[in-house]
Amino acid sequence: MFTGIIEEKGEVVAIDRAGGGALLSVRGPIVTSDAKHGDSIAVNGVCLTVVKTEGDVFTVDVIKESLDRSSLGGLTEGSAVNLERAVRADQRLGGHIVQGHVDGTAVLLSRHPGDSWDDLRFSLPEPLGRYVAEKGSIAIDGISLTVTAVDDESFGVSLIPTTLKLTTMGERQVGDVVNIEVDVIAKYVERLVARQ
Template sequence: MFTGIIEEKGQVVAIEPAGDSARMSVRGPLVTSDAAHGDSIAVNGVCLTVVDVDGDVFTVDVIRESLDRSSLGALQAGSPVNLERAVRADQRLGGHIVQGHVDGTAVVLSRESGERWDDLRFSLPPALARYVAEKGSIAIDGISLTVTTVDDDSFGVSLIPTTLQLTTMGGRQVGDVVNIEVDVIAKYVERLVVRQ
């Protein structure tokens, strides 16, 4: 489990296609400081399992499901990525419950700059629209954010200076594809209600 509070902005070192999967190496000095084989690290919001650590670079295997449901397949060497280690039981839950199980992708539709913050609008896949609520939580590329507006096919968020500086969201432009994970609690509530 993750919190959506990005620990550092890393960089893809290499991606090696392997048939229906890929092996990806990522530089992240902070997240590798205590990483070991089998640990979970979220890369742009996708929970991945560490298979090797070499200095400040960790390597993960990315299966077809993750490549198909996320934007990871479009990454290349040099791409910046958001990184977060799995939360420990004795830590604060600073953002919201993020599983690292990306529900799909969205596209940046617009970006408006304020004095110290930016407002971004994203497409909203129809299958996920019912899980997104104004003032609710959403993870975009692994970042825990609050939904400011929502309609049938799009939603908006506002980004504070810290988010703009310390995550990949500062460089996102109109047309960019991002990973989204809706609030898991909403999905479970719906499943419980529908089954009755």
């Protein structure tokens, strides 16, 4: 489990594609500082398992399912990625409950810079729309954000300077594809209600 509070921006240093999956190596000195084989690290919001560490680089296996359902398949050497280690039970939950199980992708439709923040609008895949609510939580590329507006086809978020500086969101351009994970609590509530 993660919080959506990004610890650092990392850099993809190698991608070895084979058999429909990939071996992904990422430089991230903070998240690698205590990482060991079997640990979970979220890369752009996708929970991945560490298979090797070497200096400030960690390597993860990415299965075909993850490549198909997320934007990880579009990464190249040199790509910047958001990184977060799994939360420990004794830490504050600063963002919201993020599983690292990406529900789908969205496209950045518009970006409006403000004096102190940027307003971004993203496409909203139809099957996920029912889980997105104004003032609710959503994870975009692993970042815990608050939904500022929502309609049938899109949703908006506002980004403070810290988020713009410390995550990949400051670099995203119109047309870029991002990973989204909706609030897991909404999915469980829907399932419980449907069974009544």
